[in-house]
Amino acid sequence: MSLIKQELNRIKEALMTGVGYMIPFVVFGGICIALSIAFSDMSSKGVNITNPILKVINTFGTQSMGMMIPILAAFTAFGFADRAAIMPGFLGGLIAVNGEAGFLGGLIAGILAGYIVMAIKKIPIPATVRALVPIFVAPLVGGLSVAVIMQYIVVAPISGLMKTLTLFLQNMQGGNAILLAAILGIMTAFDMGGPVNVVACLFAWSFFSDNIYTLSAPVAVAIATPPLGMGLATLLAKNRYDSIDRESGKAALVMGMIGISEGAIPFAAKDPLRVIPANCLGGAVGAMIAMAAGVNEYAPHGGPIVTLVATHKLWYLLAIIVGATVTAITANFLKFGFNNKKKKINTTNTDTSSD
Incomplete structure (x- = not known):
């Protein structure tokens, strides 16, 4: 082994x-x-x-x-x-x-x-x-x-x-397309620039030569949702994050705007069991919205910065916004439910020791 x-x-x-x-x-x-x-x-x-x-x-x-x-x-x-x-x-x-x-x-x-x-x-x-x-x-x-x-x-x-896969993708409609978008969104958001992300991105971009641009749209959305989502999470709950996290959140927002997934890595490294699922959920939701709206994205990149070369631009931006919001809310829910419980336990221990 x-x-x-x-x-x-x-x-x-x-x-x-x-x-x-x-x-x-x-x-x-x-x-x-x-x-x-x-x-x-x-x-x-x-x-x-x-x-x-x-x-x-x-x-x-x-x-x-x-x-x-x-x-x-x-x-x-x-x-x-x-x-x-x-x-x-x-x-x-x-x-x-x-x-x-x-x-x-x-x-x-x-x-x-x-x-x-x-x-x-x-x-x-x-x-x-x-x-x-x-x-x-x-x-x-x-x-x-x-x-x-x-x-x-x-x-x-x-x-x-x-060729079979290309033909399938060209004829793909309805639920199959949405399911594929969700899978691509999860893979893209999973490791934020790592090998799983790379495989999903290259898979989508490799179909440019066949004039298939609907796969790159879900990927482009999911590239941006982890950093934007975690940056938004620090804004929604400022008092729950320390100063280092808040600064990382600001950097993540900037990186997310220009399609750099790595902006979410500091949060994932610190709390992977909560942040990574939140990233994947937000990436999947945003990717599904882009696919359902029929967005085509003509550049092998992601984030709001490539909106200019996307069709259905408002839907593309909405997919990013909704995906990032889902990531932020999910991350804060997972993190703070655990932290609040932990804080009560610590308070009880402190009071007992003082008696």
Whole structure:
């Protein structure tokens, strides 16, 4: 069991490494796409970009977003086996994109490349040629191995799965859509920028190429509800929070406005059993409202800052407000019910000792 846990931690750390290197591409691409869309004709049916300058900006953004999966795969592999794994990982990610295996294919490529290169580096090699391993042996053997496995084993079933999922999402209506929104909202709000959040966000954003933007709206809402919710909680019950929490609340409000989930981490770290469920509930409620209203969100980010590139803007903002309010009320209810009881016990103990 400890070995399995060790490998799971290794995969988690490698994934977060890949995400860290991928984020600049997502940010650049997202900003360019959002700017080009914001100043173009936009409706619930899509976007019509006619300005030549905006078209160029949109192209830059699309190209940057197109590198998201290969970069994720390359640096996830790097997280396993350092720079010798970058080329096999990148190649595997590129094969995943070309084979329409999407985000899931890219993850598999990165993990596969990482383990293959790790195995290659453990092979006994004479010291005279060991320097060639990272620049020749690992890229050649690892690259060929990853390419063959991805092309002839992984791509076909994963591509089929992604196409089925895309078709399902395109035809999804009613309760199924609301349920999926709730799941995405819970995952996005759960660990506030951690691996579960990242999986939910990348899953939603990976369907941009299929012109599916309804999944990114629930995620965009749930990105903001934890920090806004906990910031609001400190305002609703100022006397219940100490000065450090109140200052953290102010910072969380600012971070929530610009779509940074990490603003809620100080509260979750201090009281995870109450704050995390409150975050998840608020994220789910906000996400469901966005999905029910049919909001499309065209930027791979979240929070009020991207309202300009969302359809049904009032509904989008209302989803954030309601989700944050649910988080705030739930967190305060859970925290103060326990704290009041604890305070009575302490008072009783103090009075008894003084007698």
